[in-house]
Amino acid sequence: MIKTLVYVALILIGLCLSPLIIGQSGYIYIAIGDYQIETSLVTGVVGLIVFYFALQLLEWLILLLLNIVLSSRYLPEQWRRKAAKKHTLIGALALAEEDWSAAEKAMAKGAEKGEIPVLNLFAAARAAHYQGDITARDHYLAQAEKNPIAKTAVYTSRTRYLMKQGELVKARVILDKLNPTSKSSAPVLKLAQELYQQQHDWQALKLLLPILKKRQLLTETDLNQLSTKTNSTLMLNAAKNSEVELNKCWHWLNKSERKQDELVLAYAHGLVQYGHKDQAIKLISKQLSASPSTALFAAIPDLISAQDQDIRKLLSRLETTHENDADYQICLAKLSVQSRDAKQAKIHWQNVCRIAPTHQSWLALAQAQEQLGENSTAAHSYRNAANVM
Incomplete structure (x- = not known):
């Protein structure tokens, strides 16, 4: 646009100055070998302008021709890329709908000429996993692993899939390749935590805990x-x-x-x-x-x-502060039974039944009352035990 405005301005300036230039016409003489050109100044200037526009037109025609040739040559490639985008979109929608079969097929096709084929391969692997097709899933992950940047993500995905299959030993082998440390990514550390817990490897988990705390992952x-x-x-x-x-x-x-x-x-x-x-x-x-x-x-x-x-x-010193603590009363009751002090056991079991009555506490109270010969109250306690079952 600016270039066109400059041209228009030059033309307008030329039109304004042309009467003055015609009144004082100059003289141009050009000799090249046996060729000689002799003309007025106005004609020479106009000729230069026409020559410049002719060069611009020639440049435009050449570029147009090159674009036509190149676009026709690479047109199939553009079609394939456009189709890959379409397949990727279809696959993403299928993933959202959890249509795993359609998602796998679309994502696999989109990976062939897609802009980021690794993402398509991971999506296809996920869809294959949910279909139970382990062979296809591992094939997609193997293809994705060819990209060096995706290596960690591939190992992480394999470990997670193996954990879901219950193959904890195989998952641990792959996780050890990731070597979880303080420099590892958050997903790797979380995965290590889950696997160590499932394997009951408490020693490894003990070493991981300071890292989880430092990274604030829990x-x-x-x-x-x-x-x-x-x-x-x-x-x-x-x-x-x-x-x-x-x-x-x-x-x-x-x-x-x-x-x-x-x-x-x-x-x-x-x-x-x-x-x-x-x-x-x-x-x-x-x-x-x-x-x-x-x-x-x-x-x-x-x-x-x-x-x-x-x-x-x-424990007896705590009675004033824990008089209404059922756990404390249960503890004293069991210790009284241990000392064969049925009378004291009865008192503590009565406190338990007053604070937080349960089936077991009523039964224990009834047994203590039976030992003391209180058969009628013991029967009442047995009925209470039956009522709270």
Whole structure:
């Protein structure tokens, strides 16, 4: 547009100046070898302008001719690319509708001349997987793997597909090729977490947890639950192996982890197993003094005996603050049964039935009442137990 405006401006300027130029005509003489050109200045200028426009017209004709020739030569390729776009669109719509057969066929065709064939291959592999065609799925992934950029994505997809098939060992082999580290992508780390959990490889999961925490791939609640489960399982497994492994596992825990009820109880059970009951009771007493909890109340009757009076005294001090705590009352009731104190057991089971009555608590109360010869009240408790079943 600007070029055309310049031409128009030059023409207008020429029209305005032409009367002045005609009145003072110049003279041009050009000699080239045996050829001579002699003309006026106005004619020469007009001739140059005409020659310039002739060159522009020739250039336009040549470019037009070249475009026609080239477009006709590469026209089939353009048709194929256009068809690939169409197949890709059809495949994407089929994926959205979960029409896996149509999606696989369309995406496979679109991959032949598509702009990004790797995406088509991954989509075709997914469609083949949902149809249960493992051979076709692996074929598409193998084709996608030829692109170096897609190698990690191919391994990730293979691992996930094998996990869905239940082939955990094969999935682990491929995952190990990805070598999950702090530098790995979030999908790889999440995949590693899922596979380690399914394989119950708690040691590998233990090493992965700090990375998951640093990258904030899990919520704080989920991370704490997973960390507690991992550490407690490792503690129980270590206790099955040897006392040395048990102590080593305990000392691997950080200060905050050693204050968690589940881990304290797991370590205490291990200590009792290897004949260190006094150390276990001391550890539980310390935990009970710091933060009484449901987990501690539930575990104490299984860890102590009638001769362990110190922890019983510690529990009795909590009666004012935990009078209406059903778990605390159940703990005292079981300890009373352990000491063969039916009268005290009856009192605690009555408190449990008052706070949070259950079938088991009514049965336990009825048994305590029978031991004391209170047959009528025991029958009433049995009826209550039947009513809450």
